[in-house]
Amino acid sequence: MSPSDLGVILAIALAAGAFGAMLGLGGGIILVPALILLQGAPRTEAVAASVVSVIATSSAAAIAYVRDHYTDIRLGLILETSTAVGAVAGALLAGHLSDRLVAALFATLLVSAAVSLLRRRDEEAAVAIASETPFLEGSYTALPAGETVRYGVVRLREGLAGGLLAGMVSAILGVGGGLVKVPLMVLRMGVPMRVAIATSNFMIGVTAVATAVPYYAAGYVNPYLAAPCALGVLIGARTGARFAQRSRSLLLRRTFACVLLYTAYTMARRSVAP
Secondary structure, three states: OOHHHHHHHHHHHHHHHHHHHHHOOOOHHHHHHHHHHHHOOOHHHHHHHHHHHHHHHHHHHHHHHHHOOOOOHHHHHHHHHHHHHHHHHHHHHHOOOOHHHHHHHHHHHHHHHHHHHHOOOOHHHHHHHHHOOOOEEEEEEEOOOOEEEEEEEOOHHHHHHHHHHHHHHHHHHOOOOHHHHHHHHHHOOOOOHHHHHHHHHHHHHHHHHHHHHHHHHOOOOOHHHHHHHHHHHHHHHHHHHHHHOOOOHHHHHHHHHHHHHHHHHHHHHHHHOO
């Protein structure tokens, strides 16, 4: 690997880490397409490098979020039970899927998540969520105003089913599962955006560890690619986590959706390329 290639990979990883921590994605949503499209890395090696980097993102971001009481640890542990199972199953399946099929799945999932976040929540749906009996209750202090926000978490079954899907998506695409978990928690479970992002960051590290073992066993982890990715993501994640805690929720939602749509476009082009 040339010094210029190393510099490009580090720059990509820095941006991926910052966005990943800021939006609860783990950074793979940027890292995987960039490594494939800009560096020509094989899909399996790009995904494996992303999985290793996701562990770094989660470790760096989770410390800040847990310290400031944004993370709903109880909810994260409950959802992670099904997510870890999905991650192992997805990792075993990933090597048998074609690059075009994975790119098409990636693009479809991204568009769906972006549309859900950009669309204003239906008032009747919001009232229905508020009227349901929560299985968990929590609160956090919104910065910089210092206002205490209380919330109730509903629809556990949907959360567990979504966690299973998120684990499979994480393993197959190397994106940390936040693509599924953040919109699910916000739109279907009544979790505030900031808490969903923090809780997703807490979970993705565990999911990535479960995913990394099958990838390492299959020989997909390229240390010359994974090491600079993990370093760049680790540095970027610390910056992204600090910025997210002081950003408006609407800004986070719109930024999240725009990143999803752009990535969907690049992966859709790849799925139909000759």
